[in-house]
Amino acid sequence: MIEIENLTKRYGTQTAVADVSFRCETGTVTGFLGPNGAGKSTTMRILCGLTPATGGRALIDGTPYRNLPNPGRAVGVLLDASAQHAGRTGREVLTLGTMVLGLPRERVTQVLDLVGLDKKAADKRVGNYSLGMRQRLGLAHALLGNPSTLVLDEPANGLDPEGIFWMRGLLREFADRGGTVLLSSHLLHEIEAVADHLVMIGNGRIAADGSKQELLAGAGTLVRALEPEPLADALRRAGVTITPTADGAFLADAEALVIGRAAAAIGAVLTELRAADGAGLEALFLQLTATASTSAPAGAINPSMEVAR
Template structure:
């Protein structure tokens, strides 16, 4: 289990992460989502003991990461696939990690095979690896100690569609066997396919969290009209606020019936009216982060 409680990180007057709290339970994949600069990587670095928090705490099975005697046997981490010795072969890099963690080096070939790096790739220098191969090697590092928890920051970056599909299956199987996964990714459709729970962060703060199906069901309503300004005025007059907009449509945190009634009362003809959740995770993401994104641009 991963527990984050009131985690805050300030750099001078700027709060990169502001009072963030969430839990990742065994047997689940938690998708950690947010725009660039929202605080995802900083939060993950604090969980892994790489960045000290200004306040709050993060624990793994009730223990701070830095207090774990051999963290690689409890938690597998992939935060930066490029942070590997470029002069070593893939097998050498993983063998060094095995000896550091006290893992039998005989497990190295099987772990490399598990992530799709066969004997030929294992003999190549890391400097000759593609980004996707480095990601696979980083995942091998994370899995080598047979941990029960994985923390992965953009692990599919650089993978081709086949590799993304493979990673989805690997993470789903890991969680189905009782493991805990915290996954950050900008590939929203892949997160939607594998995640059980979602934590959405914007401007350093949690803007939504909960079960994936629950959040998608409560995303609000997408509405369009030929006269967008008249629609905005009608919604405002009815006390309904627009929380975001995309592709010419307006996203409203209200039931479709209330939105449609507001438009009808104002005589505004609609061209589309539907639950925003039917647009999937991408639509939910835009709905939840639209305000934070605009504030960042304005700043």
């Protein structure tokens, strides 16, 4: 289990994370979502003992990461797949890991097989790896100690569709065996496919925290029109809050009847009108993070700053 309690991180007068609290239960995958600069990576770095918190605490099975007797055996971490030594081979990177963790060398072959890196890839220098191969090696390193918890920041970057499908199955199986996964990703459809629980953060504050079913059930109504702008204006005049989606539709916080009447009043032609359901995560993400941006903590870090990513 992961517990984040009232976590705050300030850099001088700038606030990266402000009073953040959430839990990742055992046997679940928690999707940690937010735009660049929202505080995701800062929170995960604090959790993994890489950055000290200004206030609050982050616990793994009731213990701070730095107090775990052999943390690599309890927690698998992948925060930056490009951090591996470029001059070593993949096999050498993992072999050094077994030496540090006190594991048998046979474990290297086991995790290489698990992540789909064959002998040719394992004996190649990491500097010659593609980004997708680095991600697989990073996952192998995270799994090396057979941990009960995984903390992964954008692990699908560089993976092709087949690789993303493979990773989804790996994480789902890990959680179903009783593991705990905290997964940050900008690939919303993949998060929706694998996560049990969703935590959304914007400008250092939690914007939403709940099960996938709970959050998406209230995602609103999806509407699409032949001429979207006049409809958008009509809905706003009717007091309806709308959020544009990436494919040109709107997510509206009103019932279909209200939207239909507003469209009829201006003669708008609707091409789609339904409960948001499956389209809900992207629209909910845009809606909640937009709301969070209007209530940013004083001195909040600019979203473009890498330190608060």
